Amino acid sequence: MSQPRLFRIIDKAVFEYKLIEEGDNILIGASGGKDSTALVEYFAARQKQHRENFSFTALHVSTEIGSPLSPGLLKQFAGWGVEPVVVDVDVLGRLKPGHSMNCWWCSTQRRTELNNYAIEHGFNKIALGHHMDDILETLLMNALQKGELSTMPPRLKYEKYPVTIIRPLCFADVNTIIAHAKNSGYISEVCTCNYQDNSGRKTARKRLSDLTHDDAKEKARLFEALRNVKTDYLP
Secondary structure, X not given: OOOXXXXXXXXXXXXXXXXXXXXXXXXXXXXXXXXHHHXXXXXXXXXXXOOOOOEXXXXXXXXXXXXXXXXXXXXXXXXXXXXXXXXXXXXXXXXXXXXXXXXXXXXXXXXXXXXXXXXXXXXXXXXXXXXXHHHHHHHHHHHHHHOOOOOOOOEEXXXXXXXXXEOOOOOOOHHHHHHHHXXXXXXXXXXXXXXXXXXXHHHHHHHHHHHHOOOHHHHXXXXXXXXXXXXXXXX
């Protein structure tokens, strides 16, 4: 039986960037959304293929302002042979006096917990669910707001920590992931807290849509341009 299209796309990223290697112990940030759920499904399927000797754990960072993993999603995880670990974080309690709650703070706290858990329990890689659209949106945000050409790389080795960040969905556009999630029957959780302020991300998403006409091939060519930089023809 052939693999789903999304899995073949992830296979390409894994091969080109060496995202899964012999002996890896990988921690997946499992938010409950379609992107990280696709990673959990993929890793479970790949492990059964015995292409590499690696292990993985799905970690859900639970906060008082977010939604827990639903019973339906936990049932799907169980069907894949995955029992997620849940860590509770009081993001409001960590907020410094005089500062207001926002998405950046919540995201930072959850990422900190992923890093701390990975280091404490001997994981050498953390897999995040950022896809091609996320990467290109970040490119536009950094270029237009910071005046720099940078984004989220598919593989990033931390300088200060013994952990490497990997993004296996880097070649997958969001519509491909949505289609796969529908076919697989994911129960996708979304953040419904009252502190959301994603205006910058929403603006970048619209700009990317306008630039590429939401065409997967055009997004792929823009992504490929990041891997084909002609420095002699830049300022």
